[in-house]
Amino acid sequence: MIQLALLRHGHTDWNRAGRIQGRTDIPLDDDARAQLAGLRLPAPWDSADLVSSPLARAVQTAKLVAGRPPETTRALMEMDWGKWEGLCGVDLKSDPNSGFRDIEYWGWDYTPPGGESPADLRTRLIPWAHGLTHDTVSVCHIGVMRVLLAHAMGWNFKGDPPFQIKRNRLYLVQIDPAGWQASPDQIRLEHRV
Template identity: 70%
Template sequence: MIRLALLRHGHTPWNRAGRVQGRSDIALDPDARAQLAAQRLPAPWDCAALWSSPLSRAAETAQLVAGRAPRTDRALTEMNWGEWEGRIAADLRADPACDHRDIEDWGWDYTPPGGESPAALRARLIPWAQALTDDTVAVCHIGVMRVLMAHATGWNFAGSAPFAVKRNRLFVIQIDGDIWHLRPDPVRLEARP
């Protein structure tokens, strides 16, 4: 059995503006850098293997909270939002001609125009996670986290999620072969002394 702890990257200007980021490589904003530099991974996670998405917002978050460079893997890249990347999510939802939906109405096969479905994201994430051999921290994106946590809980992107992804917390999944279990209590990052 191994444990996989998922951490969402810090804020970017696009997060704060409500823009859909997806695979766009948007950097952390100065406030996020300052906040993350004041925090660290708690024990025993500070000694775990460290991975991140290759996108700069995730890799820099990993470096700031761990004090070391992460290994990166394309599997951890955020979901591709296709034609919706860079657009304001609230504007997309308000457009009656657009099929932008809240996550509770997705299902595994919901796909933005020119983008990627949660099922496609899961198809690239599960082999990466199954290949892990040590307890691991993965700094990634909300879409990646939702797919891995949905897989661990059996949630099918229909109705309310049995979890809420928040920043500055490690969401821990126990992986024992094909049996995945999301631990109920996220672990907070610690303040640096």
């Protein structure tokens, strides 16, 4: 059995403005860099394998909290939001012609215009996760985390999720060929002394 610890990247200017980032490569903002520089991975996760999305915000977060560069993989790229990238969700939601709805109500197969569905994301994530050979910290994106946690918990993207993703916390998933299980507990990053 492999333990996978998921960590969401720190804030960017686009996060704070409510803009959909998807695969757009936006770096951490100054406040996030300063905050993350004061945090670290707790033991035993500080010595686990470290992997991240190749997008700058994830790589920067990994380096800051782990003190070392991560291995990167395209499997952990954020969901492709297609034509909605760079736009604000509240604006899309207020336009009845946009087709926008909150991801919690997409089901596995809803796809944003020109983008990627949760099922598409799951298709690239599950083989990656089954290829892990050691306990691993993955610094990634909320879409990636939603799909992996949904897979582990049996949530189908139809209604309120059985989890809430916050920053600066590790979310644990046990990966076993017989089945996946997500821990209800979260592990907070520790403050550097």
